[in-house]
Amino acid sequence: MALKGTVHYETRGQVAVLTVDNPPVNPLSSGVRQGLFDGVAKALSDDAIKAIVVTGANRAFIAGADISEFGAAGSEGASLHEVLTRMENSTKPIVAALNGTAFGGGLEVALCCDYRVAAPTAPVGLPEVKLGLLPGAGGTQRLPRLVGAQRALDFILSGDPVLAPEARELGIVDEVAEGNVVEAAVAFAKDVVAKGAKLRKIRNETTKIDADRGNVELFAEARKRTASTMRGRFAPEMIIRCVEAAVNAGDFDAGLQVERECFAKCLAHPQRAALIHMFFAERECAKIPDVPKDTATKSIKSAAVVGCGTMGGGIAMCFANVGIPVTILEMDGKALDRGLGVIRKNYDRMVNRGRITPAELDQRMSLLTGTLDYAALGQADVVIEAVYENIDVKVDVFKKLEGVMKPGAVIASNTSGLDVDRMAAATSRPQDVIGLHFFSPANVMRLLEVVRGKETSKETIATAMQLGRTLKKIAVLSGNAPGFIGNRMLAGYTRQAGEVILQGATPYQVDGVLTKFGMAMGPFQMNDLVGLDLGWRARKLSGMKPEDVPITARVADKLCELERFGQKNGGSRAGTPDPEVVELIEQTSAELGIKRRKIDDDEVLKRCLYPLVNEGCRILEDGIALRASDIDIVYLNGYGFPEVTGGPMFWAEQQGLANVLADIEKFHAEYGDAWRPSELLKRLVAEGKGFSSI
Numbered sequence: 111m112a113l114k115g116t117v118h119y120e121t122r123g124q125v126a127v128l129t130v131d132n133p134p135v136n137p138l139s140s141g142v143r144q145g146l147f148d149g150v151a152k153a154l155s156d157d158a159i160k161a162i163v164v165t166g167a168n169r170a171f172i173a174g175a176d177i178s179e180f181g182a183a184g185s186e187g188a189s190l191h192e193v194l195t196r197m198e199n200s201t202k203p204i205v206a207a208l209n210g211t212a213f214g215g216g217l218e219v220a221l222c223c224d225y226r227v228a229a230p231t232a233p234v235g236l237p238e239v240k241l242g243l244l245p246g247a248g249g250t251q252r253l254p255r256l257v258g259a260q261r262a263l264d265f266i267l268s269g270d271p272v273l274a275p276e277a278r279e280l281g282i283v284d285e286v287a288e289g290n291v292v293e294a295a296v297a298f299a300k301d302v303v304a305k306g307a308k309l310r311k312i313r314n315e316t317t318k319i320d321a322d323r324g325n326v327e328l329f330a331e332a333r334k335r336t337a338s339t340m341r342g343r344f345a346p347e348m349i350i351r352c353v354e355a356a357v358n359a360g361d362f363d364a365g366l367q368v369e370r371e372c373f374a375k376c377l378a379h380p381q382r383a384a385l386i387h388m389f390f391a392e393r394e395c396a397k398i399p400d401v402p403k404d405t406a407t408k409s410i411k412s413a414a415v416v417g418c419g420t421m422g423g424g425i426a427m428c429f430a431n432v433g434i435p436v437t438i439l440e441m442d443g444k445a446l447d448r449g450l451g452v453i454r455k456n457y458d459r460m461v462n463r464g465r466i467t468p469a470e471l472d473q474r475m476s477l478l479t480g481t482l483d484y485a486a487l488g489q490a491d492v493v494i495e496a497v498y499e500n501i502d503v504k505v506d507v508f509k510k511l512e513g514v515m516k517p518g519a520v521i522a523s524n525t526s527g528l529d530v531d532r533m534a535a536a537t538s539r540p541q542d543v544i545g546l547h548f549f550s551p552a553n554v555m556r557l558l559e560v561v562r563g564k565e566t567s568k569e570t571i572a573t574a575m576q577l578g579r580t581l582k583k584i585a586v587l588s589g590n591a592p593g594f595i596g597n598r599m600l601a602g603y604t605r606q607a608g609e610v611i612l613q614g615a616t617p618y619q620v621d622g623v624l625t626k627f628g629m630a631m632g633p634f635q636m637n638d639l640v641g642l643d644l645g646w647r648a649r650k651l652s653g654m655k656p657e658d659v660p661i662t663a664r665v666a667d668k669l670c671e672l673e674r675f676g677q678k679n680g681g682s683r684a685g686t687p688d689p690e691v692v693e694l695i696e697q698t699s700a701e702l703g704i705k706r707r708k709i710d711d712d713e714v715l716k717r718c719l720y721p722l723v724n725e726g727c728r729i730l731e732d733g734i735a736l737r738a739s740d741i742d743i744v745y746l747n748g749y750g751f752p753e754v755t756g757g758p759m760f761w762a763e764q765q766g767l768a769n770v771l772a773d774i775e776k777f778h779a780e781y782g783d784a785w786r787p788s789e790l791l792k793r794l795v796a797e798g799k800g801f802s803s804i
């Protein structure tokens with residue numbers, strides 16, 4: 111098989127220039143590794159050559175490992191280890207010319223060079239932690255020798271890139287060069303040669319790590335920090351261990367050995383597979399088969415929002431945060447003042463926390479204009495309706511918008527699950543109508559469900575997906591069906607949580623099991639935070655008879671009758687067991703004739719999570735989501751599902767779909783029709799296939 115990528119070799123006087131060429135971002139594929147291996151050998155064997163420069167063609171230096179080679183058996187070409195050893199053992203100085211992105215293995219290649227010269231715009235980073243890995247090509251050993259353990263830990267644990275000038279400050283690069291960086295690196299190399307061709311092998315440097323030796327605090331502090339910021343993650347501890355070894359193992363090769371062992375552990379860990387799944391899932395979800403990448407999009411330079419409540423205010427902030435002016439319409443002056451006041455308070459809080467400057471606050475507030483007059487919205491490129499969740503109110507708003515919005519403007523609804531086609535039908539331009547379902551708090555949550563109506567144009571869909579990126583969201587396309595993707599799945603989850611507490615579990619047990627699994631919060635903590643009264647009031651308003659209230663809502667309604675709505679009206683903090691609540695649940699079980707029994711944690715977990723999987727399969731069957739990984743994106747970014755599981759669908763595959771189905775069938779027999787297994791799930795199990803096959 112042909113090797114992938116190549117390395118060009120040219121000479122500039124006494125300097126050999128090796129240029130990595132593997133479009134678009136020069137990953138370390140087989141041909142690149144072989145090319146570097148051969149290129150360095152060639153330069154070393156040529157007496158006329160005194161120094162070597164390594165750089166990248168195109169926009170990147172080397173963007174990292176070739177992820178597509180991960181898990182592939184016996185990849186060809188020289189191994190990265192062989193390449194790096196040869197570079198590090200070079201008797202002629204090597205200068206890395208960082209023309210662009212130097213990530214992961216790319217930066218590790220640069221750390222095996224004697225010197226690093228970078229273009230000011232070049233980002234450098236070690237993002238491995240984000241994929242459940244660590245820099246396994248010596249990065250955890252060389253970086254602490256170059257910049258000290260503290261900085262190395264911060265850099266590797268964050269995984270975030272920095273630009274060359276900051277990398278210079280940190281001590282990762284030696285020189286930031288304006289203009290042509292390859293020429294600057296060649297000049298740098300010539301200068302090194304002129305001064306006696308002094309080599310600088312990072313592996314032999316000890317000054318920085320000598321200073322850190324015996325500093326146990328430093329590592330204890332890093333462990334404490336990651337325990338809270340990266341809860342449940344496996345790779346951070348492995349990274350800390352490696353950096354600890356760099357400082358304390360005494361010798362470079364002993365440290366490398368620790369790195370090799372820790373890397374292997376990360377590689378074998380299920381979190382790694384889950385995080386890489388999410389990495390690809392994020393790229394995949396931007397692709398819509400019948401809306402090609404080159405579909406024309408409308409330019410969004412101004413926006414409007416109708417309704418400045420919880421969601422409308424947050425959505426307006428999303429626009430202001432990226433510099434897009436937004437006009438906000440409310441029902442009356444009082445509601446408008448209140449809504450704008452809340453936005454202001456949110457920004458004030460961000461200033462207090464040092465997240466934005468007072469000047470940024472002023473600038474963002476200046477992009478917001480309140481109005482009570484529909485005519486003021488007319489020139490906006492997009493309008494998002496965020497009024498009460500009531501179809502008649504929404505249809506009425508859409509009729510008004512139709513009369514004022516300029517031709518071609520995108521007309522969107524933030525509905526949580528109502529029929530977008532009914533809103534579209536209230537206008538004469540259904541092709542411009544789409545659902546843009548933000549999550550609360552809209553200015554914080556990353557997820558955006560883009561809901562495609564039956565007449566929504568491809569241009570409108572492409573524009574909405576593009577808008578998602580502009581607003582720094584992750585946009586997932588959903589079909590127009592009740593609850594879309596996320597809320598439709600949530601229904602089964604909450605229902606099961608409600609059932610298990612009537613059958614013998616307690617809310618504290620259920621929340622405990624789910625938070626231990628890694629959910630941001632349990633279903634009862636969530637209800638407690640949102641307020642139990644929302645559903646209760648809606649049921650009262652609709653005139654629902656007590657006997658028609660779903661049994662899973664009865665306990666919450668009883669608490670509301672006692673005016674206990676949850677945290678917002680001064681209830682105790684979620685998670686504090688309350689005997690009165692337990693008694694109320696037991697009493698409700700008795701009234702309903704449900705015999706309570708001990709339900710173990712494993713059953714609680716399966717009862718709550720399997721409905722997500724089963725409903726997720728139905729959503730795929732119905733064509734509401736394009737692919738299983740889109741469902742994972744929705745659940746991770748909108749519903750607090752733990753990232754390290756890869757989302758409910760990926761997690762189910764890890765459990766074995768046959769095992770999941772067997773349990774669902776058992777629950778179906780015991781608890782009835784809510785557990786009817788999805789046809790898709792049955793078919794996949796029968797055929798021994800996974801979600802990627804559909």
Ligand code: NAI
Pocket residue numbers: 416417418419420421422439440441445449496497498499500503507524525526527547548549550
């Ligand atoms: P909210 O009650 O906080 O805000 C609604 C606002 O709309 C109020 O300020 C009200 O004065 C205004 N309003 C009502 N009728 C209006 C009209 N005809 N013209 C102009 N303004 C009007 O409600 P919230 O929570 O912001 O929800 C808004 C929409 O967002 C709903 O469709 C809801 O389903 C959806 N949503 C809510 C989420 C949440 O967590 N609260 C999450 C995602 C979507």
